[in-house]
Amino acid sequence: MSEYIDVDVRPILRAGGEPFSVIMAALERLEPGQGLRLYATFKPVPLFAVMADKGFAYYAQALDAGEWEVLFTPTATQKPASPSGTPAFDDWPEPAVKLDNRDLDPPEPMVRILAAAEKLGPGETLSALLRREPVFLFPQLERRGFNWLGGFTPDGSTYELTVRAPS
Numbered sequence: 001m002s003e004y005i006d007v008d009v010r011p012i013l014r015a016g017g018e019p020f021s022v023i024m025a026a027l028e029r030l031e032p033g034q035g036l037r038l039y040a041t042f043k044p045v046p047l048f049a050v051m052a053d054k055g056f057a058y059y060a061q062a063l064d065a066g067e068w069e070v071l072f073t074p075t076a077t078q079k080p081a082s083p084s085g086t087p088a089f090d091d092w093p094e095p096a097v098k099l100d101n102r103d104l105d106p107p108e109p110m111v112r113i114l115a116a117a118e119k120l121g122p123g124e125t126l127s128a129l130l131r132r133e134p135v136f137l138f139p140q141l142e143r144r145g146f147n148w149l150g151g152f153t154p155d156g157s158t159y160e161l162t163v164r165a166p167s
Helices: 010-014 020-029 045-053 108-118 137-143
Strands: 004-008 035-040 056-062 068-074 097-100 125-130 147-152 159-164
Touching (some): 045 137, 108 159
Antiparallel strands (some): 125 159, 147 159
16 A cells, blocks of 8 residues: 655635645655645546656545545556756757747647647757746646756746757
8 A cells, every 4th residue: 555645735726825845845855655645625627637647647536625535546657756868957059949828818828839849850859938837838748758947937928838849
């Protein structure tokens, strides 16, 4: 049986915040074979596909007042946090394409990033500025063989994403 670390994002959600980065940070702290117990104010259906792509199965159970407890358990095919052979960010070239998608509504940022990424040459990169973390973009990039790095600026207003084409 797996051990779980608890992540309660209900206070973040009640305050109108976006807890995805907190959940992903918790994943990075997991030991091999360890799972994640998530508490949320709603059934986090979009997260299920993201977690499946990261090698986790889920079991969701309704709690009182419409809240949810979800157990994410590692599967036998769990992917490593950093794929072997992925070049360090310092080795990535300057972006060949720079996109500012902060003024666009979903799904337009994802559509623009995927279209631009498909035009990159082997090992080339693109950078994109976004208003929010593009959680639905990550599985699409992975399916196409792209690597990416991203995070919020220190003030939390902009998500900076760098995408690298397969070599």
